Amino acid sequence: MATLEKLEWKREVEKLDKTELLLHAAKILNSTLELQELLDIILDLTCRVADSEVSLLLLKHRKSNNLHILTCKGEKKELPLRLGEGLIGWVAEHLVPVISNQPQADPRILKDLEIHLGTIGRSVLAVPILRRGKFLGVLEAINKKEDSGFADADRENLLILAEQVAVALDNSFLYRRVKEESLKKEVLLEIDRKLSSSLELEEVLEVILNSIRKIVDCDAAGIFLINKKTQEVERIEVVGYDLAVEADLNLKVGQGLVGFVAKTGEAMIVPDVRQDSRYVNARLETLSEIVAPIKLAGEVIGAFNLESDQLNAFDEEDLAQLKVFAHQAAISIERARLHRTAMEQKKTSQELSIARQIQLSFLPRKNPTVPGLDIAGTNIPSEQVGGDYYDFIPIIEHQTGLVIGDVSGKGVPAALIMASFRASLLAEIRNNYAIRTILRKVNRLLFESMERDNFVTAIYGVLDSAKKVFTFSNAGHNPPFLLRHKGEVEFLQQGGLALGILVDSSYQEKTITLKSGDLIVFYTDGVTEALNQEKQEFGQGRLIEVMKRGRSLPAGELLQAILEEVHEFSDGNRSDDITVVVVKCL
CATH class of the missing domain: 3.30.450.40 (GAF domain)
Structure with missing residues (x-):
């Protein structure tokens, strides 16, 4: 993140009150995937949300039992602190938030730690950072600017921030691991070249x-x-x-x-x-x-x-x-x-392995259970791993987000773009924006972070199982087919351009009512562009015919029927990933 960008987000933060700050925290936190830049943002937001003089961030060292403690002064200190030691270590061990407005009388406070950090605590608020039940660290605010000390509202605000910090840290750790793995592969390949x-x-x-x-x-x-x-x-x-x-x-x-x-x-x-x-x-x-x-x-x-x-x-x-x-x-x-050809094959294999690991980590492990709907999805990778992505995202009761997308390119570059798209999308969804606003914000983030020849096609929508409606926006993706119970076919194409092409793209959203027997099939171009030996495409027409023949089947069986038709048509040859999601209204 450039110095000018840092100044811009800090100026933006200073304009917001506490409530607005929490609403915009996810956007600010997900403005970078670089860990050091993210840590600076976390420390600044902690001070502002808790209205404290000092903030600390504790992260567990991935190799030793020592804990990294960073202060809002920008100083990084690695201390011989273990789980359970000090108030911040106590929170790390017990995973519960703590308010201590009389720290000098609190036996959990380490006096040596205060001296080492150069601050004496008058009041302390600490909350754990958890992601999917996994402990990532602790946020600690020291010395409420008002002498009254920290209140329950401060604790709740810091817990809300900690949830968003956990998502941002998780994404940053993944990004760092991918970069480390990529560096390791590059070093191995460089060794091979020199040894030859x-x-x-x-x-x-x-x-x-x-x-x-x-x-x-x-x-x-x-x-x-x-x-x-x-x-x-x-x-x-x-x-x-x-x-x-x-x-x-x-x-x-x-x-x-x-x-x-x-x-x-x-x-x-x-x-x-x-x-x-x-x-x-x-x-x-x-x-x-x-x-x-x-x-x-x-x-x-x-x-x-x-x-x-x-x-x-x-x-x-x-x-x-x-x-x-x-x-x-x-x-x-x-x-x-090893000779040059073998080295190139090894490089490709390693890159594809990284890309597939990233892709698999993002795909849902099972189909969702939604009352009144039968939903099934799958992704089948090609030898050249593409950038297909789909997911089911719980939002609130009776509402499930559904996304399917395809990143331009293949291999590690496509996988990294997919990671950025997924992180941006989830961050904006948590802000409870309208669908058209979510895609507009994700589009801008991708435009600012991708090369100009890269883009993402995607559909994001929300299934409301109580009202039996589906609200969506299509960002340049292959239009899903809605097969009505009476036999009519509708193309779900309302939306806008693919993501990342233009900085100010706008998007429309549409709501459709679902009735019993209605069927929607989402897919990527690996389905319709599958080629047979005569170089003919499978096409939209064949896909619609499979839908009509299998409309009485459960979603999972219809999905399998589509895959079998494509496999038979292409004689098992695939140059692109195949992703299909079937939604059936019961």
Whole structure:
């Protein structure tokens, strides 16, 4: 987020009263997916919503038991605080909000923590941040600007903010994980490219060593090989060690942590080397270590070692990554056998795997149960994973949101756009805007975040099972077919342009009344554009005929009939995802 954009949203926030601020919080929080920018916004909003002098945000470290505490002064502090310690730690453990207007008499308050943070609490309000039952952190407001202390209304307001913060953090964490996975794949592919052009072992190992430090934080690293004649573990390539003690790195097999792994062939994580008698102190600053064997055809030929100046610095995810690199080192020692075509295939496979993981994480796990309606949906991916998306979104009693969309492009880029579209849509839905307003706001957010040749087609609507009506807006998507109980077919195409094309696109919405026997089929272009051997498209006409023949079937069976017709027509060949949603009025 640029400096000018930060100033703009801060100026916008300053114009809002507390009620308006809570209504606009989701929009503000979802204005960025970058975690550091989001944390600054969260801290600022916490102070404003709670009317406090200071705000704190607690996030649990994903590797250690330490808790990250950030203050509204913009200072990031990693404190040796555990669940249950201090008032903020108590809330993290018990997951209930707390108001303490006499903190000096509250035994849960840590005086050392107050000193460390540079503030003395006169009043404290803390609420947990929960997402789908999962603990993400704690919001804490310190020192109500009015001397009366925090009230129940402040607690309720901060809980409302915490719900929206949880959604924004969840989206940001997902975005960060996707970026990390993408970086890891790129680094592996870069290693392959460099290894294919080198025959020198030390040059190959240097490439691997420099690459792993890009994705696993460490302060020292080394690749060691076993000398078969002397049975010593010899240093081949290291970084971060003192030259004066490098002689200590040559060990017998079985000696030291590296020698132990070389002997047993088992990887290990040591959270505190001071507590492990096998550790050979070749580096005074080291507090934790991770070691993985290098194997070739089942034989240990060396070990890969990373060291850190922090306790508990490594986890199972780091170990898995280290094993991948250790395997790469073994292959490189005997000579890299992969060629350019294989590398390209691997890159494509990895990208598609990431894209599919993202896509699957967004799709509903089961069909909704809605009184008076029979609903079924499915997505069948192609080999080239596309950007199809559908979901059922509970809104309020008797109302269920239904969305189906298709992102231009394929692979990871399409999956990332889908993630942005989904996050924006859910954020705007929670603001209880009209459907046309939701699409207009999502369109602007996508326009500002996507390249100009990217766009999203989508339909978003709300099924009201009590009134038996469906209100929708179509943003450039393939028009769903409404087959009336008397046999007429209507195309649901009212709406506007695809999302992300023009910054100021507007959208219309339409409400249709559903009667018993009415049937709606939503679909993506993977259905109607499926080709047979003569390069003919399946088309809308064939889809409507399948609907008419199967109108008496339950929604799930009709959906299956559509898939079978498309499969038979295209002889099982698909170049695009297929997504179908069937809604039947009982």
